[in-house]
Amino acid sequence: MLGETKRNRISERREATRREIVEAAWQVARERGLAEVTLREIARRVGMQAPSLYGHVASKNEIYDAMFAQAWTQFHEGVRGIDQAIPEDRERALIFFARHFFDFAVHDPVRYQLMNQRTIPGFEPSPEAYAPAVAVLEDLGQRMAEFGITEQEDVDLWVALIGGLVNSQLANDPGGDRWGRLLERTARMYLRDLDLTTAGTTPVPTTNGDRSRA
Amino acid sequence: MLGETKRNRISERREATRREIVEAAWQVARERGLAEVTLREIARRVGMQAPSLYGHVASKNEIYDAMFAQAWTQFHEGVRGIDQAIPEDRERALIFFARHFFDFAVHDPVRYQLMNQRTIPGFEPSPEAYAPAVAVLEDLGQRMAEFGITEQEDVDLWVALIGGLVNSQLANDPGGDRWGRLLERTARMYLRDLDLTTAGTTPVPTTNGDRSRA
DNA sequence: GTCTATACACCGATAGAC
DNA sequence: GTCTATCGGTGTATAGAC
Numbered sequence: 001m002l003g004e005t006k007r008n009r010i011s012e013r014r015e016a017t018r019r020e021i022v023e024a025a026w027q028v029a030r031e032r033g034l035a036e037v038t039l040r041e042i043a044r045r046v047g048m049q050a051p052s053l054y055g056h057v058a059s060k061n062e063i064y065d066a067m068f069a070q071a072w073t074q075f076h077e078g079v080r081g082i083d084q085a086i087p088e089d090r091e092r093a094l095i096f097f098a099r100h101f102f103d104f105a106v107h108d109p110v111r112y113q114l115m116n117q118r119t120i121p122g123f124e125p126s127p128e129a130y131a132p133a134v135a136v137l138e139d140l141g142q143r144m145a146e147f148g149i150t151e152q153e154d155v156d157l158w159v160a161l162i163g164g165l166v167n168s169q170l171a172n173d174p175g176g177d178r179w180g181r182l183l184e185r186t187a188r189m190y191l192r193d194l195d196l197t198t199a200g201t202t203p204v205p206t207t208n209g210d211r212s213r214a
Numbered sequence: 215m216l217g218e219t220k221r222n223r224i225s226e227r228r229e230a231t232r233r234e235i236v237e238a239a240w241q242v243a244r245e246r247g248l249a250e251v252t253l254r255e256i257a258r259r260v261g262m263q264a265p266s267l268y269g270h271v272a273s274k275n276e277i278y279d280a281m282f283a284q285a286w287t288q289f290h291e292g293v294r295g296i297d298q299a300i301p302e303d304r305e306r307a308l309i310f311f312a313r314h315f316f317d318f319a320v321h322d323p324v325r326y327q328l329m330n331q332r333t334i335p336g337f338e339p340s341p342e343a344y345a346p347a348v349a350v351l352e353d354l355g356q357r358m359a360e361f362g363i364t365e366q367e368d369v370d371l372w373v374a375l376i377g378g379l380v381n382s383q384l385a386n387d388p389g390g391d392r393w394g395r396l397l398e399r400t401a402r403m404y405l406r407d408l409d410l411t412t413a414g415t416t417p418v419p420t421t422n423g424d425r426s427r428a
Numbered sequence: 429g430t431c432t433a434t435a436c437a438c439c440g441a442t443a444g445a446c
Numbered sequence: 447g448t449c450t451a452t453c454g455g456t457g458t459a460t461a462g463a464c
Contacts, residue, residue: 033335035249035333035335036335038438038439038440039439039440039441040438040439040440048447048448048449049448049449049450050439050440050441051440051441051442051443051448051449051450051451052447052448052449054441054442055447055448056447059440059441060440060441116385117331117333117385118385119249119331119333121247121249121250153396156382156392156393156396157396157399157400159382160375160378160379160381160382160393160396161374161375161378161400162378163378163381163382164374164375164376164377164378164379164381165374165378167374167377167378167381168370168373168374168377171330171331171332178370179370179374182367182370182371182374185371185407185411186371188407189403189404189406189407190403192403192406192407192410193399193402193403193406196406197399252455252456252457253456253457253458254455254456254457262430262431263431263432263433264457264458265431265432265433265434265458265459265460266430266431266432268458268459269429269430269431270430273457273458274457274458
């Protein structure tokens with residue numbers, strides 16, 4: 001049927017416009033800050049009047065929502081993309097992941113702010129937008145389990161440690177490396193503690209010979 | 215002179231009104247969120263019209279500034295207040311401080327947000343408001359030095375670790391204790407790493423016999 | 429001196445013409 | 447779909463009453 005192809009073409013055009021809007025929102029956010037994004041400025045950049053945006057987007061928060069989902073999807077795909085580069089060694093692997101997360105965060109502070117801090121007044125990510133964030137956490141849990149790190153407390157601690165380094169870096173030395181260079185040390189410290197804590201309860205292999213990867 | 219006492223009385227009244235305004239701002243912030251504070255709502259609570267606030271305050275950011283300074287001063291005084299209760303033992307002392315900071319943060323998330331996150335669009339704390347924050351950091355450095363922790367990297371790491379626990383707690387389990395109960399473990403982990411890292415470079419006393427306190 | 433009244437420029441959002 | 451016009455908000459500023 002011709003109707004369908006036409007409908008698809010229209011739908012594609014609509015989606016493209018939506019992407020344009022979200023991309024313009026990213027631009028404004030990076031230039032002026034996340035909270036300083038205005039519909040009028042977005043509209044100006046895509047060549048519209050502000051109210052016309054409502055033909056493609058239900059609200060300003062829906063734009064934030066799309067950005068939120070996009071950011072977490074980006075990170076998730078990034079992690080999957082480097083899968084074959086993961087070191088076999090447990091310590092190196094943990095550092096590898098942490099460095100990936102750290103660089104991703106520091107590389108785009110505005111994106112990190114949207115992903116991890118509830119800073120925009122009325123905005124709460126929708127369940128659909130939150131899904132890729134959950135997927136990332138599930139991935140993390142699975143990968144850590146491959147290293148014998150299965151206790152929720154242990155994963156919680158690791159998440160908090162890396163998040164703490166990122167936050168300190170962004171807050172107190174943006175653009176620098178004052179906390180970034182503490183990543184390796186933090187990972188070693190964490191693993192040493194882990195071995196001491198779980199000693200006698202769950203055997204943890206120092207190398208990772210039983211890990212199967214495609 | 216009568217003129218001076220009168221001037222003082224007026225000045226006192228003015229200062230009291232200013233305190234009232236800042237206190238109302240805290241109320242609004244805790245009820246609706248830090249970014250949702252409006253001058254009109256503050257004015258309503260102190261029985262004024264919004265523009266009348268400008269007789270006591272130069273701008274909205276000056277209110278945030280006063281709140282910022284007040285929060286850090288509160289913390290600083292709190293730390294000084296518990297001075298005599300600090301354990302002699304290095305590990306216990308570190309945990310004691312961390313717990314104090316953690317509880318202070320978790321007890322009033324809005325206050326912590328204002329103190330440690332740059333989340334309000336146009337607001338940057340003035341040098342005067344920042345002073346008590348600097349004083350707290352200097353205090354921390356001094357106290358850690360008493361335990362032989364003098365390297366900036368070591369202090370940086372400690373700050374990041376505790377901050378990470380606080381952030382995770384507030385972001386992922388507000389009102390709970392999922393990351394709070396990791397404080398002791400984190401302190402032990404940190405100290406163990408410290409002893410290994412600085413072994414052979416700077417002797418670190420396991421007990422703290424040479425600490426002089428009034 | 430302190431307040432009220434009024435206004436300005438901006439914001440997100442909506443209604444309705446075309 | 448996109449426009450203009452407009453609404454109820456916001457922070458901020460000023461004129462003028464008392």
